[in-house]
Amino acid sequence: MVRMSAEYERQKSKGVVQVGYLNLVAFLDHDAVRHIEVVREKNPKHDVVFKLVIDIVYVRSNVVLSHLHEVRLSELPEPMRGALESVRVGSRGERPESIIVYGYDPKFATTRTNIWVLSADGRPVVLNLNRVAKEVQYRIHFSDWIHDYLPKLGRRIFVIEVPATETKPEYEHLIRAVEDLELAFKQYREGRYGEAILTLRNIVMNHLLREFVEIEREGKKVRERRLDSRVKNLVLASVPEAYRDEYKDVIKAIEDILRSTLKHHLSKFVHLDTGKLLRMPLREDVEHLLMIITSTLKYLVALSTVKNSGGSA
Numbered sequence: 480m481v482r483m484s485a486e487y488e489r490q491k492s493k494g495v496v497q498v499g500y501l502n503l504v505a506f507l508d509h510d511a512v513r514h515i516e517v518v519r520e521k522n523p524k525h526d527v528v529f530k531l532v533i534d535i536v537y538v539r540s541n542v543v544l545s546h547l548h549e550v551r552l553s554e555l556p557e558p559m560r561g562a563l564e565s566v567r568v569g570s571r572g573e574r575p576e577s578i579i580v581y582g583y584d585p586k587f588a589t590t591r592t593n594i595w596v597l598s599a600d601g602r603p604v605v606l607n608l609n610r611v612a613k614e615v616q617y618r619i620h621f622s623d624w625i626h627d628y629l630p631k632l633g634r635r636i637f638v639i640e641v642p643a644t645e646t647k648p649e650y651e652h653l654i655r656a657v658e659d660l661e662l663a664f665k666q667y668r669e670g671r672y673g674e675a676i677l678t679l680r681n682i683v684m685n686h687l688l689r690e691f692v693e694i695e696r697e698g699k700k701v702r703e704r705r706l707d708s709r710v711k712n713l714v715l716a717s718v719p720e721a722y723r724d725e726y727k728d729v730i731k732a733i734e735d736i737l738r739s740t741l742k743h744h745l746s747k748f749v750h751l752d753t754g755k756l757l758r759m760p761l762r763e764d765v766e767h768l769l770m771i772i773t774s775t776l777k778y779l780v781a782l783s784t785v786k787n788s789g790g791s792a
Contacts, residue, residue: 481597483543485588503533512632516668519624527619527628532612539607545596546587551577652707653780656686660776663769672765673756676748679768680741682776684751688737704741706734713783726782733775740771 480487480497507515519527552560552575568575579594589595599605619628659682666675688704695701711730718726741751745768748760 481540481542481544481595482600483546483585483587485586487544488585503531507632509633512629512634513670517670519621520665520668525621527621527624529617529619531615531617533615534610534612536608536610539609541600541602541605541607542597543600544587544589545598546581546583547579547589547594547596548582548584549577549590549594550580652686652689653710653776653783656682656776657780659686660773663772667762667765667769670762672760672762673748675765676745676760676768677754677756679765679772680745680749680751680754682772683737683741683745687776687779688734688741704734704738706730706737710779710783714779717782717784733779736771737775740768744768 480490515527519525522528552563555563555578563575563578566575567573659678663675663678663682666672666678684704687706687710689707690705691702692705693700694703714730715723715726744764745751748758748764749756
């Protein structure tokens, strides 16, 4: 709105301001979302924090309304009116109806629709080009990002929580397994798939299937990995006594799953004995192995702490 007009002053006195709304759209492709996931890992709470640096270039008007008043000839003193009798204006040569004079008026409004004469407020510059930078931070909570935002960006993340255990000697390898699992998830989210595979191998071989028994298979004696007896005993001691035989079968099934995972999947990417990476796994391989080992470890940790949490029968 042009300044120095009655309407402008009326709106200003009412506290009315001119507000413009803009929708800023940022298109996030696969690489951008992956980058956000990497940066999010550096945040202690794993929230997403967008820092928006907005460079605003805008035009500011210097235009004001000139206070030109119309005075009809009939309102003029006789000498002036007589002097203007012979004046002719316009293409048709007609007598003027009025004359234009200047007078400052803070409540000025023109009397005719075509006498909105505009000025540049005391200088020849009509418009100013201005620039300002504003920094805005926008935080998205971890759970909102996982459940509300990522699905709309074409990605889904399943959050599996593994209970932390107290630092006691009998829990040592479970504690270290949980710590390594957190590391494996971090490596996975950062796209370090080879490192994640090596970490998962370490969990299975050095923290879970730590013991060996000698068995006979096809006429040959072979060494077979078994679940750490300390972890096994913690689980059996925590479940109801009446069902311990059933849980022995459950533990055997877990051992079979972990051994099969080592032999038929992990071994395709890492040499089990030396820990040397043989080939780079796909993202889908790491996801699959993470799910298997996470669910298994969560189950073992939960069962081993049943008694401590008052859940035993």
